[in-house]
Amino acid sequence: MAKLLRWTGYVVGVLLLLIVLAAAYVWIASAQKLNARVEPRPERLIPMEQASLEEGQHLLVTRACAECHGPDLRGTKFLDVPNVATLYAPNLTLVAKQASDQQLAQAIRQGIGYQGESLLVMPSESYANLTDAEVAALIKAIRATPTGGQRTPPRSVGPLGRIGLAAGQFKMAPQVVEDYAAAQAADFGPKFAAGRHIAVTVCSGCHGSTLSGKEAEPGTIAPDLTMAGSYDLPAFKKLMHTGLPPSGRELKMMTGVSRKAFSHFTDEEIAALHAYLVERARRAP
Numbered sequence: 001m002a003k004l005l006r007w008t009g010y011v012v013g014v015l016l017l018l019i020v021l022a023a024a025y026v027w028i029a030s031a032q033k034l035n036a037r038v039e040p041r042p043e044r045l046i047p048m049e050q051a052s053l054e055e056g057q058h059l060l061v062t063r064a065c066a067e068c069h070g071p072d073l074r075g076t077k078f079l080d081v082p083n084v085a086t087l088y089a090p091n092l093t094l095v096a097k098q099a100s101d102q103q104l105a106q107a108i109r110q111g112i113g114y115q116g117e118s119l120l121v122m123p124s125e126s127y128a129n130l131t132d133a134e135v136a137a138l139i140k141a142i143r144a145t146p147t148g149g150q151r152t153p154p155r156s157v158g159p160l161g162r163i164g165l166a167a168g169q170f171k172m173a174p175q176v177v178e179d180y181a182a183a184q185a186a187d188f189g190p191k192f193a194a195g196r197h198i199a200v201t202v203c204s205g206c207h208g209s210t211l212s213g214k215e216a217e218p219g220t221i222a223p224d225l226t227m228a229g230s231y232d233l234p235a236f237k238k239l240m241h242t243g244l245p246p247s248g249r250e251l252k253m254m255t256g257v258s259r260k261a262f263s264h265f266t267d268e269e270i271a272a273l274h275a276y277l278v279e280r281a282r283r284a285p
Helices: 002-034 053-062 065-069 092-098 101-110 132-144 159-167 173-181 190-207 225-230 233-242 254-260 267-282
Strands: 077-081 085-088 214-217 220-222
Touching (some): 002 159, 053 065, 065 254, 092 132, 190 267, 225 267, 233 254
Antiparallel strands (some): 214 220
């Protein structure tokens, strides 16, 4: 009996040691990713005096910047999942006072903060496809927004979030940018270029770099956008304006973001996006 208890103690001790070592690995590996400093690439920007403030304000809304940062860009809590993470979008009106145009552009397109930090849950993988003129317009619009408010709290990543980071299930923005660059939505030539541009700078954030679908958030799968090819233009406009498909049922993610962001697209933009998605569906194997 004493021998059995002794060996049981050894086994329990080894298991506890393994748990401690695993926890330490998760903590260290996730901390390395969260605290990683990345050397950004220089960004090409058109002269700021040539940038369009009106276009920038349009982009702030339609690219859903205001969805996370708030309509006044002073930051909001956009993610709060117990044991995963609590994340606040920063107050861009305060960031803009400290960051240069280059640093703002690098945050937008590369997912690298103005202090060299890797950003988390920043859709730079989509914004990397914005043109130089569009990025300059966004920066102009950010700088034109009245300064105010307080700094938002720092990000807080829980144990499940840290496990996801250590395991590579969750990735920092610069890594996602790199992954997306390796596979992009199909290009069908100049006729569909305007629609494709909207697709890769907007839709790809939830539906994946090739628009073939992905898990947009835990438990929510954004479908392959070949399904959009079955919509006629009036139904597609309704979807973009209201987030409601022909069935009339509300969609978990699409309904909210459509009403807040996509409803601001012009009819011409919606028609261009629809034409591209219909062509993509037509060419699907």
